[in-house]
Amino acid sequence: MEDLEEAPPEVHHYESLHEVPWDIQNYWAQRYRIFSKYDEGIWLTDDAWFGVTPEPVANKIAADLANSAPADRSILVDAFAGAGGNTIAFAKSGKWKRVYAIEKNPAVLQCAKHNAKIYGVDDKITWFEGDCFEILKKQLKDLAPYSVIFASPPWGGVGYRSDEVFNLRTMEPYSLTTLYKEYAAFTKHMALYLPRTSDVQQMANYVPDGRQAMVIHYCVEGHSKALCVFYGDFTI
Numbered sequence: 001m002e003d004l005e006e007a008p009p010e011v012h013h014y015e016s017l018h019e020v021p022w023d024i025q026n027y028w029a030q031r032y033r034i035f036s037k038y039d040e041g042i043w044l045t046d047d048a049w050f051g052v053t054p055e056p057v058a059n060k061i062a063a064d065l066a067n068s069a070p071a072d073r074s075i076l077v078d079a080f081a082g083a084g085g086n087t088i089a090f091a092k093s094g095k096w097k098r099v100y101a102i103e104k105n106p107a108v109l110q111c112a113k114h115n116a117k118i119y120g121v122d123d124k125i126t127w128f129e130g131d132c133f134e135i136l137k138k139q140l141k142d143l144a145p146y147s148v149i150f151a152s153p154p155w156g157g158v159g160y161r162s163d164e165v166f167n168l169r170t171m172e173p174y175s176l177t178t179l180y181k182e183y184a185a186f187t188k189h190m191a192l193y194l195p196r197t198s199d200v201q202q203m204a205n206y207v208p209d210g211r212q213a214m215v216i217h218y219c220v221e222g223h224s225k226a227l228c229v230f231y232g233d234f235t236i
């Protein structure tokens with residue numbers, strides 16, 4: 001891709017190992033699994049490397065959402081777009097009339113827009129810079145009856161890597177309660193991308209009596225990478 005855009009100072013396209021900060025080197029080694037078109041000029045901030053959903057996982061989530069979402073839903077809202085890993089996969093899936101992607105960090109949002117152009121799907125996406133909870137309430141409220149929300153929040157807090165069971169009540173900066181309540185005020189159809197060790201009982205707390213939720217683990221090389229909990233009328 002001819003690159004006429006200027007990257008903000010915190011955005012990089014690292015081309016060789018010696019440029020890469022030590023704490024990202026493991027991720028950089030997997031760059032083609034993260035973005036198969038990495039060499040076409042993918043942009044990332046140093047922090048975004050840790051949160052981006054690898055392309056095969058993002059594609060599988062996009063296929064699962066496309067196959068299981070209620071028939072009356074034609075809009076996908078990606079509440080935490082990051083550098084675009086999931087947003088690009090949703091746009092590529094061909095299922096959605098429009099993908100609305102929200103990201104509060106301006107430099108990361110610029111990465112997502114740039115990366116979507118590399119994948120040739122930028123024209124299918126409407127971008128928002130800001131807080132997803134505010135944007136859902138103010139700018140997107142009219143689209144609620146047609147929408148499904150996907151959210152891959154930050155997994156901060158104690159023990160995401162070390163604890164046997166990840167406590168979704170102390171997840172930072174947004175607990176499962178916050179995410180569920182905020183999104184349920186917009187639509188009951190949502191898919192949340194959470195740590196693979198997430199507390200199953202805490203996820204079940206939000207399933208109405210007599211209804212069901214789906215939990216799907218997404219695996220890479222025989223290991224669960226993360227899970228998605230699907231609330232609402234998804235059918236597989």
Ligand SMILES: C[S@@+](CC[C@H](N)C(=O)[O-])C[C@H]1O[C@@H](n2cnc3c(N)ncnc32)[C@H](O)[C@@H]1O
Pocket residue numbers: 051052053054079080081082083084085086087102103104105108130131132133152153154155
């Ligand atoms: C785990 S990353 C998302 C990664 C993304 N799915 C991808 O594949 O690139 C979470 C992102 O949420 C953004 N974020 C955090 N709070 C937010 C909010 N209230 N509204 C919108 N974006 C937010 C962070 O800046 C971060 O980029």
